[in-house]
Amino acid sequence: MLLTGAEIVVRCLAEEKVEYVFGYPGGAVLYLYDELFKQDAVRHVLVRHEQAALHAADAYSRSTDRVGVALVTSGPGVTNAITGIATAYMDSIPMVIISGQVPTAAIGQDAFQECDTVGITRPCVKHNFLVKDAKDIASTIKKAFYIAKTGRPGPVLVDIPKDITIAKAEYEYPKSVTMRSYNPIIKGHQGQIKKAVQLLLDAKRPMIYAGGGVILSDCSEQLTKLVRTLGAPCTNTLMGLGAYPATDKQFVGMLGMHGNYEANMAMQYCDVLIAVGARFDDRVIGNPADFARIARKIIHIDIDPSSISKRVKVDVPIVGNLPDVLDDILRLLDGSADRPDQEALGEWWKQIEEWRRRDCLKYKQSDEIIKPQFVIEKLWEVTKGDAFVTSDVGQHQMWAAQYYKFDKPRRWLNSGGLGTMGVGIPYGIGVQLAHPGSPVAVVTGEGSVQMNIQELSTCKQYRIPLKICSLNNRYLGMVRQWQEIIHGNRYSESYMDSLPDFPKLAEAYGHIGMRIEKPGDVEGALREAFKRKNDLVFLDFQVDQTENVYPMVMGGKGLTDMILSSEDL
Amino acid sequence: MRHVISVLIENEAGALSRVSGLFSARGYNIESLTVAPTEDVSLSRMTIISTGSDDIIEQITKQLNKLIEVVKVVDLSEAAHVERELMLIKVRATGKDREELKRVADIFRGRIIDVTDSTYVIELTGNTSKLDSFVGAIDASLILETVRTGVCGIGRGDRILRL
Ligand SMILES: Cc1cc2nc3c(=O)[nH]c(=O)nc-3n(C[C@H](O)[C@H](O)[C@H](O)COP(=O)(O)OP(=O)(O)OC[C@H]3O[C@@H](n4cnc5c(N)ncnc54)[C@H](O)[C@@H]3O)c2cc1C
Ligand SMILES: Cc1ncc(C[n+]2csc(CCOP(=O)(O)OP(=O)(O)O)c2C)c(N)n1
Numbered sequence A: 001m002l003l004t005g006a007e008i009v010v011r012c013l014a015e016e017k018v019e020y021v022f023g024y025p026g027g028a029v030l031y032l033y034d035e036l037f038k039q040d041a042v043r044h045v046l047v048r049h050e051q052a053a054l055h056a057a058d059a060y061s062r063s064t065d066r067v068g069v070a071l072v073t074s075g076p077g078v079t080n081a082i083t084g085i086a087t088a089y090m091d092s093i094p095m096v097i098i099s100g101q102v103p104t105a106a107i108g109q110d111a112f113q114e115c116d117t118v119g120i121t122r123p124c125v126k127h128n129f130l131v132k133d134a135k136d137i138a139s140t141i142k143k144a145f146y147i148a149k150t151g152r153p154g155p156v157l158v159d160i161p162k163d164i165t166i167a168k169a170e171y172e173y174p175k176s177v178t179m180r181s182y183n184p185i186i187k188g189h190q191g192q193i194k195k196a197v198q199l200l201l202d203a204k205r206p207m208i209y210a211g212g213g214v215i216l217s218d219c220s221e222q223l224t225k226l227v228r229t230l231g232a233p234c235t236n237t238l239m240g241l242g243a244y245p246a247t248d249k250q251f252v253g254m255l256g257m258h259g260n261y262e263a264n265m266a267m268q269y270c271d272v273l274i275a276v277g278a279r280f281d282d283r284v285i286g287n288p289a290d291f292a293r294i295a296r297k298i299i300h301i302d303i304d305p306s307s308i309s310k311r312v313k314v315d316v317p318i319v320g321n322l323p324d325v326l327d328d329i330l331r332l333l334d335g336s337a338d339r340p341d342q343e344a345l346g347e348w349w350k351q352i353e354e355w356r357r358r359d360c361l362k363y364k365q366s367d368e369i370i371k372p373q374f375v376i377e378k379l380w381e382v383t384k385g386d387a388f389v390t391s392d393v394g395q396h397q398m399w400a401a402q403y404y405k406f407d408k409p410r411r412w413l414n415s416g417g418l419g420t421m422g423v424g425i426p427y428g429i430g431v432q433l434a435h436p437g438s439p440v441a442v443v444t445g446e447g448s449v450q451m452n453i454q455e456l457s458t459c460k461q462y463r464i465p466l467k468i469c470s471l472n473n474r475y476l477g478m479v480r481q482w483q484e485i486i487h488g489n490r491y492s493e494s495y496m497d498s499l500p501d502f503p504k505l506a507e508a509y510g511h512i513g514m515r516i517e518k519p520g521d522v523e524g525a526l527r528e529a530f531k532r533k534n535d536l537v538f539l540d541f542q543v544d545q546t547e548n549v550y551p552m553v554m555g556g557k558g559l560t561d562m563i564l565s566s567e568d569l
Numbered sequence B: 001m002r003h004v005i006s007v008l009i010e011n012e013a014g015a016l017s018r019v020s021g022l023f024s025a026r027g028y029n030i031e032s033l034t035v036a037p038t039e040d041v042s043l044s045r046m047t048i049i050s051t052g053s054d055d056i057i058e059q060i061t062k063q064l065n066k067l068i069e070v071v072k073v074v075d076l077s078e079a080a081h082v083e084r085e086l087m088l089i090k091v092r093a094t095g096k097d098r099e100e101l102k103r104v105a106d107i108f109r110g111r112i113i114d115v116t117d118s119t120y121v122i123e124l125t126g127n128t129s130k131l132d133s134f135v136g137a138i139d140a141s142l143i144l145e146t147v148r149t150g151v152c153g154i155g156r157g158d159r160i161l162r163l
């Protein structure tokens, strides 16, 4: 069938069962937009800034198991999208980005709205392509989806010059892809898996450290089985929250810089550690030399060999796809005559309970002023722990991670690797479109929310009833916290004057705004907001300006060197 | 430690910049990089000379393998291998220096491939240290310009890097 390049692109997206494309038009993609106009299999969501298109597509993917798709024009369309691409890249989110490019003959001429898209995006994509012939479009898009979602997932960009969208070519969507240079490993090495199982069975103080890989590969069920079979404590990284149910007694909370006391202590003092789809990030293990100070055997399962022994040396590396490797481990555990040492486990749990009694997330309640932690606790109660929660970046993000107990995977969306302020609302858009009718809360701060506030307009257009919970502390709080602790209370540029009246701003966009000033009003406001199923409600919580996130492990310190409250300073 | 890393990579536009970009983005050392198509023109072969601790070299090979267009990566320096580099060196050759330069070139099995009244271009192949010694052996003030290809390497005997 002879079709134009633009027709082919849209057919390919339909073939991949793409439900939504998030994007913004421009000269280089006019033919693509014309084809979108002529069909209704693939729906387009018009954002107000390309960065938001990328975040929304990213969130669509994070909250489902599908590939997110974004479409942007050449030049400024692409440069605006970079932050969104890099955000997805750092958290290994599968996405396909289609970008327009100036016509082939104009490439390299400093043409209007030209930029070297393949060059600019190279360091923040899993792979990218420049299509130079309309007959290559279908196979390239097929490859892009395949690369994005297999192996360690990531964003893949396909740059298409304008003339290629006009040119005609024979169309047939390839049924499958084989690439001699790209063959992700699926099965783990059986010898290594046996070794791991034996180590786990012989452990006196086992510890399970699970991360975003569990969410990305949808294997919470196997993880939960493993934790229960071993009777061991389990911690989740910021990216792994929801991988193991947070309300379960074997869950010891998040670990790392703002992790729970008991989680960090158990990480340090376990004798066998199994890392499951987690990458020993610097915010997670603190000072690597200090972490290595205590001998323990480490098993690391990851699909990306370069994640293994990057920062922390491991004893049993297992390269493979988590669901496959966990199935193998569970089968061997079931079949083994050995059982975990109950007596040793009893001692280990006694120790963990003692750490737990420190109650590290305790905070001083107040009748006068709203504590930010309290808002999250109430949010959890009001939504019965079953909402989708997106977050921006800062203190509010950490409080959301600490106090909202996620029991299910893909419910918690935030930017962990890049730490991108401004993701909150666009993430909400992506999640809500993927899960119409489900409650979606956006936890944000007055700083972050202003980085993509224009998306309130997109929410209006597509009737996206987010519940935006802004923990308004009139400070770039996370920055202020570091300045308080490290820079002698010199609050250099972390206070923001002349904030808008957020409820009024929300109203100007056609939504509902509320300002909440008293602790006693928090629950009522949340209940009312969530009752309004079809409305976006912006809740401007005026919270304690001086509150800090604890526990805290300072940069360069060991994981057990935690500041538990302001009294420790 | 110095390592000789051989990479088989799809012969596609931009593949080289993915490799060089990887080295600069991650702060890895790169002493030299050579690349050209193989007998199968759909593939290119690179030889990269890098230095670093074992941990860093391990990351380098893992990161190279992660590039979608890379087909195979081998650290040649893990076992017996040979390395060769080509140098063209233009020297001022006048008076009694003409004889002397020719003599030194002969000792190093170099060939004079261009001659004028006042200059020679000498072609020399060998491993890096041989080329370095040649440069050291001639009077530095006579050297007008040098150009080196960088090292290419291959495993000895049955060690074969191919599809
Ligand atoms: C302000 C701020 C504070 C932070 N504080 C903390 C903190 O206190 N604690 C904390 O944990 N984080 C914190 N972070 C986040 C941190 O920066 C990292 O993003 C996070 O710790 C990484 O999570 P992860 O190890 O689960 O890896 P991810 O980035 O989720 O990576 C997933 C891993 O799983 C692997 N994988 C993917 N798919 C598969 C598969 N199918 N099979 C096998 N393996 C697979 C990948 O290769 C990768 O190695 C903070 C971030 C910010 C912005
Ligand atoms: C785009 C971007 N710029 C700067 C930062 C650095 N940064 C991290 S947290 C933070 C403050 C966030 O303020 P706010 O959204 O009000 O949240 P709070 O910490 O007060 O809860 C800043 C500036 C960042 N993460 N992202």
Ligand SMILES: [Mg+2]
Pocket (backbone or CB within 6 Å): A394, A445, A446, A447, A471, A472, A473, A474, A475, A476, A477
């Ligand atoms: Mg703030």
